[in-house]
Every structure is written in C-alpha cells, then in structure tokens.
Amino acid sequence: MYPPNPDKRHDAPTPYTQPPATGVPVSSTTQYPSNYPPPPPAAPVAWSTGLCDCCSDVQNCCITCWCPCITFGQIAEIVDRGSTSCGASGALYGLIAFISGCACIYSCFYRSKLREQYLLEESPCGDCCVHCCCESCALCQEYRELQNRGYNMTLGWNGNVQQQNRGVVAMTPTAPTYEPGMRR
Structure with missing residues (x-):
C-alpha cells in the first residue's frame, strides 16, 4: 500500500500508531502489531x-468451623458475580464433603479465582495446599478479604449490586427538542 521508508528499520518494534484511514470500517478494539510488547503484568x-487472623471476626470463625458450607456459599456467590447462588454452591460443597470427606478439592479453585480477580499473591503457599491443610482458616481469610473490599456478605451478589446502585437514577430516553426558529 505504501512504499517502504528507507530511513526506518523494519526489524525494530515501533510504538503503536493509528493506521492510515482507508474508508473501510474496522473493529473498535485496539489491535496491536505482533512486534508490539505486551503490557507488563501487575504485581500481586x-x-x-493473614491466614490465621480469625480472632478479628469470631462470628464468621464459629460459623465456618461448624458449617463451612455457609461461608463457602457466600464466597462462591460473590466470586462468581451472582452466576451461582449461595445455596447451590454451599449445597454442592456440603455434598462433596459428605461423599469424599475432602471439600477442599472444590474450594481451592475458588481461592484461585478470588486471587485472579483481585491480583492477590499466592501465600503462604499454593491454593490447594492452603485449603487442604487449613480449610477453615482459608475460608475465613477469603470471607474477610471480600468484606474488606466492601462486600456485605449477608446480602449476596445481587444485594451488593443493588446497594451500590442505590441513589443512581436511570436516565430515561427522551425525544430531542424542536426549536421553532430553525428552518431548512
């Protein structure tokens, strides 16, 4: 389309610039050339x-100790952004715990999802190891993390969304106004 520029090296990566206008519609997403470096990953x-800071929320600690399916269900609903309900996730957790005796196999995946969503570091060890060694402490830590990020765990996902949107008035579409002085 354009003749090569002899002053420019073709093997060196160049910063992304807008391609010349061709009159052909293109997608609105930004396409970077293959030689453009990807953005650096964010540091976790x-x-x-901490994992063993259960003393800060004794009520949740007791609920998690005696019935971890409740805490897990609340965490899963928030992490899944409402696509699964607290009851369904908690029931599945309880069923896995009843059948296999090892529900940590299921819950460690939600710890990984939570870490990915909020760019949390994998500490003190791997997600599955944390859940296998100390399931109750891991669930309590995840619960506290979501609480500290502003979620009211008793409301669930939809309740938190409604609470966040309270006071925001939806704009209703209206027809454009006609100015009588304008003529063609």
Missing part, C-alpha cells in the same frame, strides 16, 4: 488479613 498484592 498482599491479602488484607
């Missing part, structure tokens, strides 16, 4: 509380 951040 530390958890807001």
Whole structure:
C-alpha cells in the first residue's frame, strides 16, 4: 500500500500508531502489531488479613468451623458475580464433603479465582495446599478479604449490586427538542 521508508528499520518494534484511514470500517478494539510488547503484568498484592487472623471476626470463625458450607456459599456467590447462588454452591460443597470427606478439592479453585480477580499473591503457599491443610482458616481469610473490599456478605451478589446502585437514577430516553426558529 505504501512504499517502504528507507530511513526506518523494519526489524525494530515501533510504538503503536493509528493506521492510515482507508474508508473501510474496522473493529473498535485496539489491535496491536505482533512486534508490539505486551503490557507488563501487575504485581500481586498482599491479602488484607493473614491466614490465621480469625480472632478479628469470631462470628464468621464459629460459623465456618461448624458449617463451612455457609461461608463457602457466600464466597462462591460473590466470586462468581451472582452466576451461582449461595445455596447451590454451599449445597454442592456440603455434598462433596459428605461423599469424599475432602471439600477442599472444590474450594481451592475458588481461592484461585478470588486471587485472579483481585491480583492477590499466592501465600503462604499454593491454593490447594492452603485449603487442604487449613480449610477453615482459608475460608475465613477469603470471607474477610471480600468484606474488606466492601462486600456485605449477608446480602449476596445481587444485594451488593443493588446497594451500590442505590441513589443512581436511570436516565430515561427522551425525544430531542424542536426549536421553532430553525428552518431548512
């Protein structure tokens, strides 16, 4: 389309610039050339509380100790952004715990999802190891992390969304106004 520029090296990566206008519609997403370096990954951040900081929320600690399916269900609903309900996730957790005696196999995947969503570091060890060695502490830490990020765990996903949107008035579409002085 354009003759090569003899002053420019073709093997060196160049910053992305807008391609010349061709009159042909293209997608609105930004397409980077293959030689353009990808953005650097964000550094993981530390958890807001430690794994064994259960003393800060004794009520949740007791619920998790006696019935971890409730805490897991609340966590799963928030992490899945409402696509699964608290009851369904908690029931599945309880069923896996009843059948296999090892529900940590299921819950460690939600710890991984939570870490990916909030760029949390994998500490003190791998997600499955944390859940296999100390299931209750891991669930309590995840619960506290979501609470510290502003979620009211008793409301669930939809309740948190409604609470966040309270006071925001939806704009209703209206017809454009006609100015009588305008003529063609």
